[in-house]
Amino acid sequence: MTELTLSKAIGSGLRRALSDDDRVVILGEDIGALGGVFRITDGLQRDFGADRVMDMPLAESGIIGMAVGLAYRGFRPVCEIQFDGFIYPAFDQIVAQVAKLHYRTRGAVRMPLTIRVPYGGGIGAVEHHSESPEAYFTHTSGLRVVTCSTPQDAHTMIRQAIACDDPVLFFEPKRRYWTKGEVDEEADFPMDAARVVVPGTDVTIVTYGPLVATAIDAAAAAADDGLSIEVIDLRSLSPLDLETVEASVRTTGRLVIAHEAQEFGGLGAEIATAITDRCFYHLEAAPARVAGFDVPYPASRLEEHFLPDLDRMLDAVDRVMGRENALSGWSAS
Amino acid sequence: MTELTLSKAIGSGLRRALSDDDRVVILGEDIGALGGVFRITDGLQRDFGADRVMDMPLAESGIIGMAVGLAYRGFRPVCEIQFDGFIYPAFDQIVAQVAKLHYRTRGAVRMPLTIRVPYGGGIGAVEHHSESPEAYFTHTSGLRVVTCSTPQDAHTMIRQAIACDDPVLFFEPKRRYWTKGEVDEEADFPMDAARVVVPGTDVTIVTYGPLVATAIDAAAAAADDGLSIEVIDLRSLSPLDLETVEASVRTTGRLVIAHEAQEFGGLGAEIATAITDRCFYHLEAAPARVAGFDVPYPASRLEEHFLPDLDRMLDAVDRVMGRENALSGWSAS
Amino acid sequence: MRTTLSDDSRTDDAVTDTPRRAELPELLMLLNPAGERVPNAEYEPFVADVTGDQLASLYEDLVVVRRLDVEATALQRQGELALWPPLLGQEAAQVGSARTLRPDDFVFSSYRENAVAYCRGVELPDLLRVWRGTAQSGWNPYEVGMATPSIVIGAQTLHAMGYAVGCLRDGVDSVAVAYFGDGATSEGDVNEAMIFAASFRAPMIFFCQNNQWAISEPVGLQAQRPIAERAPGFGIPSIRVDGNDVLAVMAATRQALERARAGEGPTFIEAVTYRMGPHTTSDDPSRYIDPLQREEWAAKDPLARVEAHLREIGVLTDELADSIAARADEIAGRFRQGCVDLADPRPLEVFDHVYAEPHRGIARQRSQYAAYLASIGEAQHEGEQR
Amino acid sequence: MRTTLSDDSRTDDAVTDTPRRAELPELLMLLNPAGERVPNAEYEPFVADVTGDQLASLYEDLVVVRRLDVEATALQRQGELALWPPLLGQEAAQVGSARTLRPDDFVFSSYRENAVAYCRGVELPDLLRVWRGTAQSGWNPYEVGMATPSIVIGAQTLHAMGYAVGCLRDGVDSVAVAYFGDGATSEGDVNEAMIFAASFRAPMIFFCQNNQWAISEPVGLQAQRPIAERAPGFGIPSIRVDGNDVLAVMAATRQALERARAGEGPTFIEAVTYRMGPHTTSDDPSRYIDPLQREEWAAKDPLARVEAHLREIGVLTDELADSIAARADEIAGRFRQGCVDLADPRPLEVFDHVYAEPHRGIARQRSQYAAYLASIGEAQHEGEQR
Ligand SMILES: Cc1ncc(C[n+]2csc(CCOP(=O)(O)OP(=O)(O)O)c2C)c(N)n1
Numbered sequence A, B: 001m002t003e004l005t006l007s008k009a010i011g012s013g014l015r016r017a018l019s020d021d022d023r024v025v026i027l028g029e030d031i032g033a034l035g036g037v038f039r040i041t042d043g044l045q046r047d048f049g050a051d052r053v054m055d056m057p058l059a060e061s062g063i064i065g066m067a068v069g070l071a072y073r074g075f076r077p078v079c080e081i082q083f084d085g086f087i088y089p090a091f092d093q094i095v096a097q098v099a100k101l102h103y104r105t106r107g108a109v110r111m112p113l114t115i116r117v118p119y120g121g122g123i124g125a126v127e128h129h130s131e132s133p134e135a136y137f138t139h140t141s142g143l144r145v146v147t148c149s150t151p152q153d154a155h156t157m158i159r160q161a162i163a164c165d166d167p168v169l170f171f172e173p174k175r176r177y178w179t180k181g182e183v184d185e186e187a188d189f190p191m192d193a194a195r196v197v198v199p200g201t202d203v204t205i206v207t208y209g210p211l212v213a214t215a216i217d218a219a220a221a222a223a224d225d226g227l228s229i230e231v232i233d234l235r236s237l238s239p240l241d242l243e244t245v246e247a248s249v250r251t252t253g254r255l256v257i258a259h260e261a262q263e264f265g266g267l268g269a270e271i272a273t274a275i276t277d278r279c280f281y282h283l284e285a286a287p288a289r290v291a292g293f294d295v296p297y298p299a300s301r302l303e304e305h306f307l308p309d310l311d312r313m314l315d316a317v318d319r320v321m322g323r324e325n326a327l328s329g330w331s332a333s
Numbered sequence C, D: 001m002r003t004t005l006s007d008d009s010r011t012d013d014a015v016t017d018t019p020r021r022a023e024l025p026e027l028l029m030l031l032n033p034a035g036e037r038v039p040n041a042e043y044e045p046f047v048a049d050v051t052g053d054q055l056a057s058l059y060e061d062l063v064v065v066r067r068l069d070v071e072a073t074a075l076q077r078q079g080e081l082a083l084w085p086p087l088l089g090q091e092a093a094q095v096g097s098a099r100t101l102r103p104d105d106f107v108f109s110s111y112r113e114n115a116v117a118y119c120r121g122v123e124l125p126d127l128l129r130v131w132r133g134t135a136q137s138g139w140n141p142y143e144v145g146m147a148t149p150s151i152v153i154g155a156q157t158l159h160a161m162g163y164a165v166g167c168l169r170d171g172v173d174s175v176a177v178a179y180f181g182d183g184a185t186s187e188g189d190v191n192e193a194m195i196f197a198a199s200f201r202a203p204m205i206f207f208c209q210n211n212q213w214a215i216s217e218p219v220g221l222q223a224q225r226p227i228a229e230r231a232p233g234f235g236i237p238s239i240r241v242d243g244n245d246v247l248a249v250m251a252a253t254r255q256a257l258e259r260a261r262a263g264e265g266p267t268f269i270e271a272v273t274y275r276m277g278p279h280t281t282s283d284d285p286s287r288y289i290d291p292l293q294r295e296e297w298a299a300k301d302p303l304a305r306v307e308a309h310l311r312e313i314g315v316l317t318d319e320l321a322d323s324i325a326a327r328a329d330e331i332a333g334r335f336r337q338g339c340v341d342l343a344d345p346r347p348l349e350v351f352d353h354v355y356a357e358p359h360r361g362i363a364r365q366r367s368q369y370a371a372y373l374a375s376i377g378e379a380q381h382e383g384e385q386r
């Protein structure tokens, strides 16, 4: 067990993957000498060579398309997309090729790609550097989508993602890169199993990635208020571990879902719908969503008004509890 | 009033738009001499010239990016994407530029683009020619997304889309191109208003585009069975006319949502979640979805097993009615 | 705005010409339309070893793939296929290049390379699965060294590049070949593939069949200069070759393969040819093609010139011609039979192979749909062909 | 698999060379690092009208934009800006080209073109809104003829192309100018822009500032040949110019503008320069830059040579130099003040301008959030600056 930041935990996971399997190669912009703009790949090119840790020309479609070819040849490519907002030029290669090739070839060709994407806001960045595009990929059959909220999960899950024979989008909560925690390199758990972070009985908060920490704070604040909140960290966004959420909601009867991504058509809708279907007779209130507003990610001096925070989570808790809340008495125009 | 097929109704709408406003230009692959692979633009280049109806080099990002530049210069570009599955190379230009430029520039630059996309399956086509990618765009703030199910709507809405100062994704249900109906060129209605197609009191079926006809058939079949189904054609997928759906569900207490797109993270989840929120105490059952399965669109000889049809809709109706249905007694593993 | 020192303020207007560029070599041709060998000291050595018998074997392939192509079009007309993209006119470009590859080379193609697939050894019915709609791919790529064709224009060029870099990393001298059309050259992906291939010295061939059309769009809309002129700007040597000349195609391909195997990186080949048929069986070329242009190209037929040459050198006798025709008919017969015999997939196959590892979402939907099929009495379909 | 007539079967291995290509003209230089005019019969006429005073005015701009750049970096270090992308070293490339444009021309740039924006007349604080985080754009594009910079690399080149085609359709002789970096040339969009621009003869300039780096990646990773060599393959004339020579940049830009205005279509200019600072204030170039290389380039400073020349021809006196320095200081002072005065947006502005027309979803969320802010006692923030 060592204490690591979340970013270093990913780095050490990559390092392990490179040593454990010589078919693993890493592709990305500025990942070599610079070690990536977040230094996740720091030292890897030096230690594993430029043939395995490859700086890429500045073209995201090219990077993913190249990884497809490498996968065809039996490699396990790990691609870094520099920021969330720069994944779109690669969208066609991801949704029309990476996601579909195994299906298209009736299992003959495997696509064990991992696509790492630092994502989310709250870091005061300029446009395109704070987005949460996960729902585009969770809606894409053939992909797996995961994220992490602790150094332990970061380390274990990046290795699981790389070892997985399916393509995995690995979303890294960039504003939590500096979160510290113990990391046991030998730890293991199913990559698609959600984790009950805080047990509770009154309300279930389901979230993932950067907002797990916020939800834990919300649970603590609510506890002061006599409310018992269960916090679930999904880890896997596709597939969803609905069983864990269902079990919780059967107890609490109340569900709040939080994510940074825009609300409309976000993953929160899928969770709410699936859980309503499974727990219709257990729900005491309609599931509530706390999410980014349906606007493009705003300038950084406005981001606090876009991003769900503790107060907005607690307000949603009040809503599902039927307590006084911001919308009490509010009516749509 | 003239009787037209849905495809001709779009063509006549484009023709009107070109004559009414000389800032309207049409861009696409094979839209000139060929008139488009579906002949929607048949004769337009001949009548309006190659400066206004422009064949494009084979590059979708280029087409949309060019339209952005034309919009900057005050044009109203109408872009044709040849098939649903070929919109992804343009994804970055659509979600990072078209959708955001008005916001980015604080209203200084308008993006009155229309992006026409023949979409959906059921035509026995090869891969990439039968997809329903609308949820990627409904989850993208800054875009409007509409579709149509009748020649009248097709004609009126394509003109509304072009006249709209916001970017509009105009999804055309290609398997209904040959549907005939009366078209009144002077008809008008709000582009974002849903339409109650069949009134009913027992169950609400909400759908759009190609499945509206299927839902009408389902309502007729259910009527024989003594059930009164209300069918709502959404028309606008973003924003949603939730008021119309809400009003219906307040009466019926039962909601079925149908679309061809994959279920997981599809628009059905958004509708179910929003309506559960608004009608929690009116719902007699959890909303049911009838959608494409969470697999890539399959080979055409399997598409009948992917696409929602009348029987699957009726099965969902049975489910929300609490009647015997396919899943009675079924339990998840 | 800062005071403009605009060009308007200048009186002299010495607009100069486009920078001069060396003309690229002429179209490489080794066998002219009349069937005569065209001397070429530089490229002849690349095909000097092709015996008359080998040329006859190439000719047989040309005849067979044309026969198969015609048969497939007929199958489509008869409702046995949903669609077919004819390769009529492009036989030499495809056979000449494909027959030059080694088994361990790897092809990444588009939808029209059915003659390439045939030469790679794809089984006859496998050529048709996609077009009949029974599957989204016809063959196992690893068994024939040819990837599942890409329908998304240009996407496969990046895959070829990645595969080629993989060959480098593996220390083998296999080569990846990307086939694509003139229209494809406008897609960003194809250009990115050239940039990456040059940067990594990927052992690959960019094989562009310029058949003059991208559906209804003439090549002039995609390119103002001969397509082969692009590659050198990226640092990739290129050549324009008469795509209807099977020997020239072969020579150019061999040159490129040698370069790649020798560690000298990618080569771009523009095979200039003509799409003599419609884009696909759904197309109506009468809306956009000038019949005169088509006639001109008919005179440059890729089969006729080989036939003339083989007759001239005495290899092709009437007897051999008959036996080749008979063999083509026989193959076409098996092709047709293979087509109608292609079984429809079973309903639950819709859930197969979405993922390589178990997936709870798919497992659940699969069981639910099985229950649904059972409920509507379609259970008997399962486990047997429909 | 069909019998392979593979290249292995050949004995002779006549791998030929890369097709020969004409060398592009040397780097265009009209003023060398020592401040001496370099004779050039072809390009001198393009700047023959630039008087000593005009050159002094250009020099002033060079001094001012460098001063502003240094000031912005300082503002970032002091926490007043979140980020700044320095243009140190690229002053001549930006000022030389931008000062050559007419007000009705239209610029589509990337994030680093702050000197271009300054020359287009952007107000000082408007240069900083994005970097302070108070807005996602600084100015109204139509007021200065310059679009909101694109942070997504390369995307803006397509916009410039579309705008240029719009100019053609409108029958005006305005020109669109796309600025982008060496790294950007690898993106599909930039290549598609060249293809479309050539096809439509778009009156535009591709202005590539090759500053040798894309963050930590040297230009050699993106390009095996000089970047300017790519354009001719697309049918676009190109030129490599010393990007640190304000006169050479001007001459090349004027040539391109004339060509565009005369209906001759696009031109590609590669301005060869060097990024003397970090990529942005967040970057650590010590990890990848060889200090020797930087020193070499320091000797080619774009300001020093103009200064030397102006002194030589007697235009730049100590007095004038002092007054320019004073003016730069004064502007920098206003710049700084403008920065700290930039107001934060009001909370509900987060919902403004998502759509141009009313939108029920946004309207509802906006009201809900207003109610929420009121509930947590932040109502007073609304209607006033926070
Ligand atoms: C990304 C993408 N856009 C559009 C299409 C539709 N489409 C299919 S074939 C074709 C023309 C291709 O022309 P070319 O590359 O010259 O190949 P050819 O058909 O001539 O062999 C087009 C536009 C597609 N398949 N993929």
Ligand SMILES: Cc1ncc(C[n+]2csc(CCOP(=O)(O)OP(=O)(O)O)c2C)c(N)n1
Pocket (backbone or CB within 6 Å): A029, A058, A060, A082, A086, A089, D112, D151, D152, D153, D180, D181, D182, D183, D184, D185, D211, D213, D214, D215, D275, D279
């Ligand atoms: C599509 C995209 N990918 C990645 C990035 C991240 N990024 C920002 S600047 C940059 C390097 C750009 O280099 P270049 O084009 O040479 O311009 P320069 O910074 O040198 O002016 C990168 C990779 C981005 N902004 N957009």
Ligand SMILES: [Mg+2]
Pocket (backbone or CB within 6 Å): C181, C182, C183, C209, C210, C211, C212, C213, C214, C215
């Ligand atoms: Mg073609």
Ligand SMILES: [Mg+2]
Pocket (backbone or CB within 6 Å): D181, D182, D183, D209, D210, D211, D212, D213, D214, D215
């Ligand atoms: Mg650069």
